[in-house]
Amino acid sequence: MGDRAVGECLLAAASLGEEKVRRRFDALPPEGKRERDVWLAIRQLAGEDIDELEGTRDFLQVSSWIALGDSRYLPYPRWTGVTDEETVVRSQAAAAEELLRLLREELDVGPGVRLR
Numbered sequence: 001m002g003d004r005a006v007g008e009c010l011l012a013a014a015s016l017g018e019e020k021v022r023r024r025f026d027a028l029p030p031e032g033k034r035e036r037d038v039w040l041a042i043r044q045l046a047g048e049d050i051d052e053l054e055g056t057r058d059f060l061q062v063s064s065w066i067a068l069g070d071s072r073y074l075p076y077p078r079w080t081g082v083t084d085e086e087t088v089v090r091s092q093a094a095a096a097e098e099l100l101r102l103l104r105e106e107l108d109v110g111p112g113v114r115l116r
Helices: 003-013 020-025 030-045 052-068 087-105
Strands: none
Touching: 003 030, 003 087, 030 052
């Protein structure tokens, strides 16, 4: 199992592929965009080798996680990546299933064994 395949499955399942990150960032309110800019600048000034896409992906992942636990965000805004759009949900589910298949293959366990 290649790290790249696992990474691609994780990003697809979480709506964090490059195109989705850009669309989700565009949907952020201005204060969210400013917060990402500050967060990215701090990480880069601290010497972290991170580009804008990686920083935006991290920011969206953390911010979405926080928003999903906060009822003030209901219904969830587009920037969280939460959707009921059937094609998106199906592609996320397919990516999650592929990730499980890759993990089972790597761990040499059959479909009847629970992964914990």
